[in-house]
Amino acid sequence: MLTMLEVLTIVVVGVMVGVEFCVAFVLNPILDRLPGDSGQLGRADGGRMLGAVMPVWYISSLVLVAIWAVAGWHDDGAGMVAGAGALLLVSVIMSVLLLVPINNLNKTWTPENRPADWKQQIKRWDRFHYVRVAVIVAAFVLLAAARM
Template sequence: MQNALAVVTVVVVGIMVGVEFAVAVFVNPILNRLPDDSTIAARADGGRVLGRVMPFWYIGSMVLGAVWAAMAWGGAGASLVTAATALLAVSVVMSVLLLVPINNRAKTWTAEGRPADWKQQAGRWDRYHYARVGVIVLAFALFAVALTR
């Protein structure tokens, strides 16, 4: 059972990392090269769509990690799983405190109704997102190493 949980956790977290990495490295840079009205529309839509899914994915990943850590307690790799789960908790806190407030504003923006500093807010979101991606990549790596123990 623990092995199956470990594999499911690595797969779920790995796919989440892939999505978030793609947003950071490919999607948002492409959107930023579009005309402003298109960038705003695309970011607002992305904020609405991913804003519905990602909370469940992040928290679900953290729960999977916590269950795996509890099952592995005292065994090989348990400290790695615990550290990875703690990093996922950090990513959730980062999301709630730093990214979600900006996203909640951005998903309501339109070409006609946008703040004067929308580019600065989008840039801030991107910088926070890069940091969050770093945190979840590290968590994924720890989970992957723990899986081999």
């Protein structure tokens, strides 16, 4: 049963990492190169869609890691699982304190109502997101290593 939990956790966290990596290094750069207001409108739509899904995904990942850490406390790799859990907790705190406030604004913006500094706010979100991606990649690596 523990093996199934470990594999499920690695898959759930791994797919989340893949989505966030894609947003940072594929999707947002593509949106930023679109002409006119298309990129900003695409980011706003993405913020609405992913903003509804990602909180559940982040919390579910954290819960799965916590269950794994408790269930496998005496196994080799338990420290790595606990470390991954700590990193995922950091990513949730970063999200709530740094990224969500900007995203909540961005998802309501249109070319008619966006603030004058909208590009700077988007760049700030991107910088925070790069750090968050690094944190969740590190958590994923720890989980994969703990399973070896």
